[in-house]
Amino acid sequence: MNNSEINSVLFPAIAAELKNMKYDDLNLKRIREVPIFDVCSKLGISLYGIGKLTKRTKCWYHDDKHPSMHVNKKKNIYKCFVCGKGGDVIRLVQDYDNKTFIEACDWLVSEFHVVLIEDKQPSAGNSSKSYSKMNNSGTNSDQFPSAAGSKTTSSLCPLPSDLVTKCFSLNSEFCRAVVSAGYLSDTQLRHAASRYRLGCTKEGGVIFWEIDAQQQVHTGKIMYYQPDCHRDKEHHPTWIHSLMKDKLPDNYELQHCLFGLHLLCPAERKEITEMSPSENATRSQISAISALSSTEDRSVALQSAGPKKVAIVESEKTAVILSELFPDFLWLSCGGLQMFKPELLAPLVNHKVVVFPDTDETGEAYKQWLTVLQQAAKLYPFRYPLRISNLLELHATPEQKSQKIDLVDFIFEHG
Numbered sequence: 216m217n218n219s220e221i222n223s224v225l226f227p228a229i230a231a232e233l234k235n236m237k238y239d240d241l242n243l244k245r246i247r248e249v250p251i252f253d254v255c256s257k258l259g260i261s262l263y264g265i266g267k268l269t270k271r272t273k274c275w276y277h278d279d280k281h282p283s284m285h286v287n288k289k290k291n292i293y294k295c296f297v298c299g300k301g302g303d304v305i306r307l308v309q310d311y312d313n314k315t316f317i318e319a320c321d322w323l324v325s326e327f328h329v330v331l332i333e334d335k336q337p338s339a340g341n342s343s344k345s346y347s348k349m350n351n352s353g354t355n356s357d358q359f360p361s362a363a364g365s366k367t368t369s370s371l372c373p374l375p376s377d378l379v380t381k382c383f384s385l386n387s388e389f390c391r392a393v394v395s396a397g398y399l400s401d402t403q404l405r406h407a408a409s410r411y412r413l414g415c416t417k418e419g420g421v422i423f424w425e426i427d428a429q430q431q432v433h434t435g436k437i438m439y440y441q442p443d444c445h446r447d448k449e450h451h452p453t454w455i456h457s458l459m460k461d462k463l464p465d466n467y468e469l470q471h472c473l474f475g476l477h478l479l480c481p482a483e484r485k486e487i488t489e490m491s492p493s494e495n496a497t498r499s500q501i502s503a504i505s506a507l508s509s510t511e512d513r514s515v516a517l518q519s520a521g522p523k524k525v526a527i528v529e530s531e532k533t534a535v536i537l538s539e540l541f542p543d544f545l546w547l548s549c550g551g552l553q554m555f556k557p558e559l560l561a562p563l564v565n566h567k568v569v570v571f572p573d574t575d576e577t578g579e580a581y582k583q584w585l586t587v588l589q590q591a592a593k594l595y596p597f598r599y600p601l602r603i604s605n606l607l608e609l610h611a612t613p614e615q616k617s618q619k620i621d622l623v624d625f626i627f628e629h630g
């Protein structure tokens with residue numbers, strides 16, 4: 216399989232979007248679950264009646280003297296009992312607002328923060344339940360400036376950036392193990408380590424830095440790996456900021472950012488351009504961007520560089536390995552199941568984001584991450600719908616789920 220074929224397996228919804236088949240059946244089903252009373256309210260349709268499940272309004276298809284249009288909350292449909300017209304929420308938006316089918320779907324996804332799902336039909340979940348909860352508070356996205364991402368870093372007191380340069384090394388057990396366990400070739404590992412700026416401690420621990428798109432160093436996580444590339448459980452991870460706590464300025468306050476976020480920066484894109492001829496067209500644009508000096512100018516230029524396809528996973532190891540196997544995507548990691556928070560997504564409002572939760576026996580990780588995406592979609596003005604992959608929920612065996620495997624384990628076991 217070539218890369219684009221692999222991508223269409225891993226990212227079916229995005230592949231469909233590229234082919235203009237924008238929404239598959241699963242996601243249309245999710246769109247049709249947007250509560251019809253909320254849709255009416257957003258469209259300015261006044262509903263009458265004291266029934267909890269059914270309300271009425273004047274039919275807009277015919278000259279209606281009395282409210283003949285019935286809107287049913289349970290079935291999530293509407294129907295006029297005089298002229299017979301009716302349908303689901305998509306049809307409602309199409310007809311009432313004079314939109315095409317796709318325009319109506321786009322509008323519903325954006326207004327009601329629908330998180331789209333990658334891959335096929337999941338086992339019957341309770342997505343519609345959690346759905347109605349999240350629509351209760353209408354967030355006005357206008358109140359957020361388009362550069363919402365910079366908000367999270369404006370008051371940051373970063374760690375000195377030469378720390379990253381000084382610690383850069385391929386000598387960690389992690390780097391050795393990624394190659395010796397057969398995940399990446401030596402060349403791939405060198406490329407990935409340099410892009411992610413992996414460091415090494417005296418004891419052979421790997422340093423995964425958290426550096427944002429403005430190149431500010433938030434902190435670094437030191438982790439220990441065994442030669443088989445699994446975590447060394449004897450050695451607990453430690454943080455650079457806690458090791459340095461006596462030397463930190465008084466105003467240092469820890470704010471996490473996603474591992475790999477610095478790769479959004481144009482200077483990093485330049486390196487990517489040199490690797491892949493297909494992006495050569497933007498070379499002059501990129502050097503122009505690199506010439507800009509102030510952070511503010513750079514973030515403006517960054518936006519004009521166009522949306523990137525961003526994939527978020529739990530572990531740094533997975534991000535590093537998949538960045539070489541699926542270079543069409545920018546692979547970021549949040550560092551752990553509980554570390555995934557809505558505010559981490561703020562810098563990604565202009566990009567196409569898909570998340571890959573790890574799997575487990577109960578589907579808890581998947582549900583937690585879906586909730587975080589729904590919160591983020593309400594908080595920040597994302598230009599593209601957020602997506603979550605249910606690949607592992609659907610295709611991992613019960614045994615794999617009990618081992619809490621992630622995307623790399625899955626790909627290599629199925630390789």
Ligand SMILES: [Zn+2]
Nearest residue numbers: 274277295298
């Ligand atoms: Zn009618």
